[in-house]
Amino acid sequence: MKKDIIFNLLKNSPKSLTAEEIYNDMSQTTDVNLSTVYRTLNNLVAKGEITKNVRQDKIAYFEIGDQHKHYMICDNCHTAFPTENCEIDKLARKLKRETGFNITSHTLEFHGICPECINKGTNK
Ligand SMILES: [Zn+2]
Ligand SMILES: [Zn+2]
Structure with a gap:
């Protein structure tokens, strides 16, 4: 199938x-x-x-x-590393309560250089 x-x-x-x-x-x-x-x-x-x-x-x-996840994206090798927990939901609930805005989704992405690229010294 x-x-x-x-x-x-x-x-x-x-x-x-x-x-x-x-x-x-x-x-x-x-x-x-x-x-x-x-x-x-x-x-x-x-x-x-x-x-x-x-x-x-x-x-x-x-x-x-x-599990809903966010990612750390390496700007050098473009690998996306998932993060384990989302803290944003807490913030979203707070915003919803305070503003009455019905938040249904969010995006958040971290950019930088991954440990592997730092070790290889290939980061730009
Ligand atoms: Zn990398
Ligand atoms: Zn999230």
């Missing part, structure tokens, strides 16, 4: 994947189109089996699990 292929791709990937990356990988072995990939991904998100995170590049990244 396409759902299982997508789930396994995400499970075996050390990083989160975009729908297009998943599609490119799948289309080599499976007869599939991009809209099916999107639909399947959204179904998995709705079931809470995977998480969708829209980053500031406006691209949605998918990964296993139901």
